[in-house]
Amino acid sequence: MFPGLSNKVVLSSCSQSAISTTVLNAIDAYKDSLLQYGMEWNLWMEKVESAKVNFSKLINCEPEEVAILSSVSDCISSLLHSLKLSGKEICLTELDFPCIGQAVLAQQTKQNFKINYVPHQQYTIPIESYDDYINSNTILTCVPHVSYYNGFKQDIKELARISHQYGSLLFVDAYQSAGSMKIDVKEMNIDILVTGMQKYLLGIPGISFLYVKKELADQLAPSTIGWFGQEKPFDFNLKELHYAQATQRFNTGTPPVINAYAADAALSLINQIGIEKIEAYLNELSAFTLDLTKEMGFEMASPQVVSMKGPTTAILVENASQVEKQMLNLGFVVSARKDVIRIAPHIYNTKEDIKNALTALKGFQTQG
Numbered sequence: 046m047f048p049g050l051s052n053k054v055v056l057s058s059c060s061q062s063a064i065s066t067t068v069l070n071a072i073d074a075y076k077d078s079l080l081q082y083g084m085e086w087n088l089w090m091e092k093v094e095s096a097k098v099n100f101s102k103l104i105n106c107e108p109e110e111v112a113i114l115s116s117v118s119d120c121i122s123s124l125l126h127s128l129k130l131s132g133k134e135i136c137l138t139e140l141d142f143p144c145i146g147q148a149v150l151a152q153q154t155k156q157n158f159k160i161n162y163v164p165h166q167q168y169t170i171p172i173e174s175y176d177d178y179i180n181s182n183t184i185l186t187c188v189p190h191v192s193y194y195n196g197f198k199q200d201i202k203e204l205a206r207i208s209h210q211y212g213s214l215l216f217v218d219a220y221q222s223a224g225s226m227k228i229d230v231k232e233m234n235i236d237i238l239v240t241g242m243q244k245y246l247l248g249i250p251g252i253s254f255l256y257v258k259k260e261l262a263d264q265l266a267p268s269t270i271g272w273f274g275q276e277k278p279f280d281f282n283l284k285e286l287h288y289a290q291a292t293q294r295f296n297t298g299t300p301p302v303i304n305a306y307a308a309d310a311a312l313s314l315i316n317q318i319g320i321e322k323i324e325a326y327l328n329e330l331s332a333f334t335l336d337l338t339k340e341m342g343f344e345m346a347s348p349q350v351v352s353m354k355g356p357t358t359a360i361l362v363e364n365a366s367q368v369e370k371q372m373l374n375l376g377f378v379v380s381a382r383k384d385v386i387r388i389a390p391h392i393y394n395t396k397e398d399i400k401n402a403l404t405a406l407k408g409f410q411t412q413g
């Protein structure tokens with residue numbers, strides 16, 4: 046099902062997963078629709094809706110609680126524009142992806158609020174730290190579920206308890222976790238969650254999902270909007286503003302149709318396999334990777350306990366981006382970030398794949 050694997054080992058799900066025939070066929074179906082019918086708006090919108098329904102099934106929410114945008118950066122910016130932040134505080138972590146920090150800083154040029162950064166300790170954050178950075182004036186706490194740098198995983202349910210205890214909303218960036226582990230927004234008590242399709246969700250870039258729980262979304266008046274976020278877009282009324290129900294109000298213009306075709310196919314595949322099954326297998330690969338890296342004497346940037354990490358394992362190497370290229374020449378797709386090489390497997394990988402990749406990586410290190 047993953048034709049790209051015939052001549053290489055793809056271990057880059059923290060960046061881009063291998064592409065399945067299911068997704069490739071969906072992209073072709075959109076091409077065929079353009080060629081054969083020219084314009085099939087009803088079908089295209091059905092695909093967008095179906096992607097949304099599949100995503101809401103995956104995270105256990107109602108489809109009306111999910112908006113479709115183009116990137117996680119878009120999602121955080123739209124959300125921040127909808128909040129009254131002046132005089133308040135926002136809590137961020139030093140492990141957030143840069144686009145989260147940058148969007149908050151850009152917002153600070155418009156509204157006057159304070160930012161508190163929860164520091165990391167060797168790229169992990171002890172849960173007790175949060176109490177020092179969230180207080181009763183905190184309106185929003187932004188956390189990554191899993192760190193893009195080293196796969197460190199946070200206890201979201203506990204973070205929801207801590208932030209809610211101070212009256213803060215919890216925003217979860219799930220781009221490095223969605224598709225690799227179970228996420229239940231209701232059970233975890235998450236207020237806002239964002240993710241895209243390119244990483245463990247087995248899709249392509251160009252589409253992202255913004256979950257805002259209904260009770261909250263209904264109170265928000267976003268200012269980054271579009272006609273697809275209106276109650277009756279096809280009334281074509283430019284003199285009135287009527288937000289659509291719940292999180293639909295965060296939709297902007299014409300949705301990214303080809304990306305929705307791909308997303309719908311990838312999400313169907315994930316839901317069909319079952320996220321629990323995927324999580325169990327990836328935990329097995331994670332344990333295997335930790336054991337082997339220890340045995341082989343690698344210097345690690347990831348936590349050494351499976352329960353503290355997602356499937357990504359980060360190994361400290363010199364000249365990481367150069368090593369990424371050299372690994373590709375040997376047929377291994379791995380991903381460099383700063384001073385690490387990330388090994389990020391998915392369901393199509395075997396222990397043998399990981400062993401072979403680590404052996405190749407060790408070769409570069411021995412050569413210096």
Ligand SMILES: Cc1ncc(COP(=O)(O)O)c(C=O)c1O
Pocket residue numbers: 115116117118119142144189191192193218219220221241253
């Ligand atoms: C955790 C996390 N958040 C956000 C992003 C950026 O997402 P986008 O490019 O869709 O804005 C990434 C990209 O690598 C990421 O890993």
